[in-house]
Amino acid sequence: METTAHAIFDHGLSETFNTLSSGKIKPRFLPSDAARLILANVEKDIWVLDLPLKARLAAFDEAESWGVRGGAIYDYLHLVAARHHGMEKLYTLNRSHFQSFWRPGDPEILHP
Numbered sequence: 617m618e619t620t621a622h623a624i625f626d627h628g629l630s631e632t633f634n635t636l637s638s639g640k641i642k643p644r645f646l647p648s649d650a651a652r653l654i655l656a657n658v659e660k661d662i663w664v665l666d667l668p669l670k671a672r673l674a675a676f677d678e679a680e681s682w683g684v685r686g687g688a689i690y691d692y693l694h695l696v697a698a699r700h701h702g703m704e705k706l707y708t709l710n711r712s713h714f715q716s717f718w719r720p721g722d723p724e725i726l727h728p
Contacts, residue, residue: 621663622661622662622663623662623664623698623701623703624663624664625698626664626665626666626667627690627693629658632650633651636649636650636653665697665698665700665701667693668700672696679692682716682717683716683717688713688716695717695722698722703723705723706723706724707726707728708725708726711725
């Protein structure tokens with residue numbers, strides 16, 4: 617039986633908490649329930665990706681050439697982290713956010 621590694625960029629934990637507790641999806645979770653849900657799943661099933669300082673700073677430096685400015689840096693860093701760790705797929709609720717800076721060879725951007 618083949619297993620699949622699931623991973624999340626560390627900033628994605630905060631975004632997940634925001635999505636679960638803000639009411640962007642239904643049902644809206646209480647913050648304490650959202651925290652427990654994330655903890656329970658991260659501890660057993662998800663690898664948390666970091667992005668070394670040099671890779672993060674390189675992403676900032678190349679951002680302009682990819683049309684990344686302002687808040688788009690957060691989505692871009694998810695892609696940079698996935699690329700850095702050799703991930704094949706990146707799942708997001710907002711595929712369109714990645715269209716302008718995705719390039720051939722990057723992880724496939726998918727909606728869950």
